[in-house]
Amino acid sequence: MKTVILAGGYGTRIRDVTHDLPKPMIPVGNYPIIWHIMKQYAHYGMKEFVLCLGYKSEVIKDYFLNYQKRHDDFTFDLRTESIQNHTNRLVDDWKITFAETGLNSLTGARVFRVKEYIEKDAYFMLTYGDGVSNVDIKKLIEFHKSHGKLMTVTGAHPPGRFGELDLAENQVIGFNEKPQATEGWISSGFFVCSRKVLDYLTPNEDLIFEKEPIENIVRDGQMMAYKHHGFWHPMDTSRDYQLLNQLWENKNAPWKIWQ
Numbered sequence: 066m067k068t069v070i071l072a073g074g075y076g077t078r079i080r081d082v083t084h085d086l087p088k089p090m091i092p093v094g095n096y097p098i099i100w101h102i103m104k105q106y107a108h109y110g111m112k113e114f115v116l117c118l119g120y121k122s123e124v125i126k127d128y129f130l131n132y133q134k135r136h137d138d139f140t141f142d143l144r145t146e147s148i149q150n151h152t153n154r155l156v157d158d159w160k161i162t163f164a165e166t167g168l169n170s171l172t173g174a175r176v177f178r179v180k181e182y183i184e185k186d187a188y189f190m191l192t193y194g195d196g197v198s199n200v201d202i203k204k205l206i207e208f209h210k211s212h213g214k215l216m217t218v219t220g221a222h223p224p225g226r227f228g229e230l231d232l233a234e235n236q237v238i239g240f241n242e243k244p245q246a247t248e249g250w251i252s253s254g255f256f257v258c259s260r261k262v263l264d265y266l267t268p269n270e271d272l273i274f275e276k277e278p279i280e281n282i283v284r285d286g287q288m289m290a291y292k293h294h295g296f297w298h299p300m301d302t303s304r305d306y307q308l309l310n311q312l313w314e315n316k317n318a319p320w321k322i323w324q
Contacts, residue, residue: 091300093300180266199320200291214287220293
């Protein structure tokens with residue numbers, strides 16, 4: 066099962082932190098936030114990733130193409146162009162597909178454009194490249210397989226500015242975008258999708274995954290919510306950036322579940 070990560074947006078709301086990095090590359094500690102997300106999935110054995118790229122995709126590609134060199138000590142012989150590694154700080158056996166899904170494509174179009182990399186699998190994971198959580202991915206997948214619907218969204222308790230899920234038991238019966246305030250459950254991403262979810266998508270560049278596709282899935286009674294009572298936090302503003310970095314630096318990051 067592959068994990069699709071939406072990593073192509075402009076991140077306009079956090080430009081006060083950085084204007085020269087794509088949002089998934091904004092650092093938490095010494096590593097970009099997308100690395101933290103991938104470490105969580107890998108902890109549960111999910112080591113195949115499809116990155117939906119767009120804005121400044123070359124920055125994300127460069128990071129992973131030079132992954133070891135960025136973190137290890139090594140000697141580089143300019144004459145022979147040989148490299149002698151002295152440390153091996155990062156050992157990750159990930160397989161990553163870098164997919165150019167368009168500079169201005171919205172989320173639904175981005176997922177549609179990676180169909181060829183995921184449609185042979187019965188299920189795929191889907192999440193955003195800008196939010197960290199300690200959700201148990203194994204239990205999330207087990208929940209999805211137990212109810213037989215096409216899609217599962219991970220619900221979390223919100224900071225108050227996100228779209229609210231209207232739930233009947235665990236079934237999603239409504240998806241209300243960004244009410245003024247809420248004390249209920251919101252979509253934190255961390256979706257599990259059956260392959261047939263792809264049938265709800267079109268190549269329209271303006272297709273927003275959270276609008277027509279999800280609304281139609283909800284209309285058809287094919288979406289369930291996995292209630293996550295633990296930690297979840299997005300990287301949307303400079304305040305989020307400061308909070309997540311403070312938690313990491315103080316060795317109090319709830320999402321760090323790996324060794």
